[in-house]
Amino acid sequence: MATYKMTLAYDGSRYSGWQKQGNTENTIQAKVEGVLSRLLEEPVEVAGSGRTDEGVHALAQVASFRTERVLDGDRLMAECNRFLPQDIRILSTVLTFPRFHARLSSSGKWYEYRIDNGPVARIFERKYLTRVEEPLDIAAMREAAAFLLGEHDFASFCDNKHMKKSTVRYLYEIVLEEREGILTISLHGDGFLYHMARILCGTLIEVGLGARSPYGMQRILEARDRSAAGRLAPAQGLFLRKVEYPV
Amino acid sequence: MATYKMTLAYDGSRYSGWQKQGNTENTIQAKVEGVLSRLLEEPVEVAGSGRTDEGVHALAQVASFRTERVLDGDRLMAECNRFLPQDIRILSTVLTFPRFHARLSSSGKWYEYRIDNGPVARIFERKYLTRVEEPLDIAAMREAAAFLLGEHDFASFCDNKHMKKSTVRYLYEIVLEEREGILTISLHGDGFLYHMARILCGTLIEVGLGARSPYGMQRILEARDRSAAGRLAPAQGLFLRKVEYPV
Numbered sequence: 001m002a003t004y005k006m007t008l009a010y011d012g013s014r015y016s017g018w019q020k021q022g023n024t025e026n027t028i029q030a031k032v033e034g035v036l037s038r039l040l041e042e043p044v045e046v047a048g049s050g051r052t053d054e055g056v057h058a059l060a061q062v063a064s065f066r067t068e069r070v071l072d073g074d075r076l077m078a079e080c081n082r083f084l085p086q087d088i089r090i091l092s093t094v095l096t097f098p099r100f101h102a103r104l105s106s107s108g109k110w111y112e113y114r115i116d117n118g119p120v121a122r123i124f125e126r127k128y129l130t131r132v133e134e135p136l137d138i139a140a141m142r143e144a145a146a147f148l149l150g151e152h153d154f155a156s157f158c159d160n161k162h163m164k165k166s167t168v169r170y171l172y173e174i175v176l177e178e179r180e181g182i183l184t185i186s187l188h189g190d191g192f193l194y195h196m197a198r199i200l201c202g203t204l205i206e207v208g209l210g211a212r213s214p215y216g217m218q219r220i221l222e223a224r225d226r227s228a229a230g231r232l233a234p235a236q237g238l239f240l241r242k243v244e245y246p247v
Numbered sequence: 248m249a250t251y252k253m254t255l256a257y258d259g260s261r262y263s264g265w266q267k268q269g270n271t272e273n274t275i276q277a278k279v280e281g282v283l284s285r286l287l288e289e290p291v292e293v294a295g296s297g298r299t300d301e302g303v304h305a306l307a308q309v310a311s312f313r314t315e316r317v318l319d320g321d322r323l324m325a326e327c328n329r330f331l332p333q334d335i336r337i338l339s340t341v342l343t344f345p346r347f348h349a350r351l352s353s354s355g356k357w358y359e360y361r362i363d364n365g366p367v368a369r370i371f372e373r374k375y376l377t378r379v380e381e382p383l384d385i386a387a388m389r390e391a392a393a394f395l396l397g398e399h400d401f402a403s404f405c406d407n408k409h410m411k412k413s414t415v416r417y418l419y420e421i422v423l424e425e426r427e428g429i430l431t432i433s434l435h436g437d438g439f440l441y442h443m444a445r446i447l448c449g450t451l452i453e454v455g456l457g458a459r460s461p462y463g464m465q466r467i468l469e470a471r472d473r474s475a476a477g478r479l480a481p482a483q484g485l486f487l488r489k490v491e492y493p494v
Binding site: 009010011057081086087088089090091120121123124125126128 | 256257258304328333334335336337338367368370371372373375
């Protein structure tokens with residue numbers, strides 16, 4: 001039995017997210033499992049590091065799977081890429097230690113959210129950016145972001161009302177960088193709740209537009225109530241950038 | 248009567264090219280004329296610096312038009328962008344001298360052709376790149392390009408069989424740059440014949456793949472016969488980057 005660690009990128013635009021759900025075959029997981037099962041001639045189950053929602057992209061999602069057949073990782077990657085749709089690409093496939101699991105072994109994640117805030121909307125990247133017409137006050141957004149760093153109960157930033165497990169997470173870094181009219185919000189944490197990255201960004205955008213004060217963040221966290229936070233930012237601007245593992 | 252110079256970008260993917268032709272409204276020219284005529288409340292004719300073919304993009308196409316109504320250029324641009332489809336954006340609109348004409352006044356053009364030649368195909372830019380799987384020999388392509396510089400009869404690189412006017416053009420520069428697996432071929436000339444940029448790039452790609460010798464370029468030029476040159480490279484990798492005017 002061999003365990004593989006696979007890194008993959010995808011354009012989430014036309015998929016119902018990463019995770020298989022009921023009958024829908026229109027998920028990235030289902031596409032990858034279909035191709036792997038055909039190539040390895042056995043049913044293969046792929047575990048992702050986490051779900052990405054409908055329309056969310058990945059620059060480097062990580063998935064793990066086990067198989068009876070031990071193949072060269074590079075060859076397996078090349079074969080997969082031949083049969084996968086063009087909007088899903090395997091970036092690497094390597095043999096790893098038997099107990100590796102993409103989700104359970106993960107120690108942290110980077111997401112990035114891309115906002116087009118230039119004077120004229122970008123054309124060629126328009127499907128991978130959220131357009132905000134009014135100029136954003138990035139200094140105010142940075143001030144607001146500082147309140148969110150560290151360990152907090154992020155219940156206000158979670159869209160799962162029936163969350164039974166803890167909603168406490170640790171946010172290590174929030175980095176805002178503006179370049180040629182594109183504002184990128186990078187989020188680094190030990191884990192993200194359902195919609196957490198997009199609600200955080202939606203709330204920061206409202207601060208940038210002057211609709212909220214940066215000093216309101218503390219109160220939003222304390223409320224532990226979804227209605228205290230801002231809107232869910234659109235999926236098309238969100239990218240899962242990196243999944244971290246302890247070496 | 249006011250004359251305007253307009254600079255615009257477009258994603259050519261879903262259009263039948265720049266130029267209006269017969270009944271088709273599915274051209275960039277028709278979209279821009281439609282919006283301008285509505286805003287200025289008079290029929291407006293827009294002259295482009297040249298046609299771009301079906302599926303070809305523009306980073307900065309230039310167009311000129313005249314109108315009885317003198318409006319602030321920035322306001323006109325903002326109004327146009329409100330009503331144009333998202334894949335066409337006006338980048339600037341400025342009043343200019345009365346005899347300015349986007350095509351007749353032009354003194355040169357830059358095109359760029361983008362090739363994805365990395366080990367794994369790019370996902371997010373895939374509609375704006377031509378994928379070439381085999382590694383290209385860029386040194387050989389540069390050698391071939393050198394033969395094309397200067398004044399030549401480019402009849403072999405023209406898809407208009409019934410060209411009545413001269414097929415002599417001047418190529419000032421051909422620059423090949425590779426970065427992170429993307430090879431960009433930049434072409435700078437005084438003018439380009441029908442399909443010339445794409446046939447030049449298609450021929451250079453064949454050199455890069457080892458299917459042609461760089462030293463065959465001289466013979467292709469001398470043949471003055473389309474069948475001597477290489478294939479027409481796909482439209483999706485071609486961008487009109489800049490149109491030049493004598494100050």
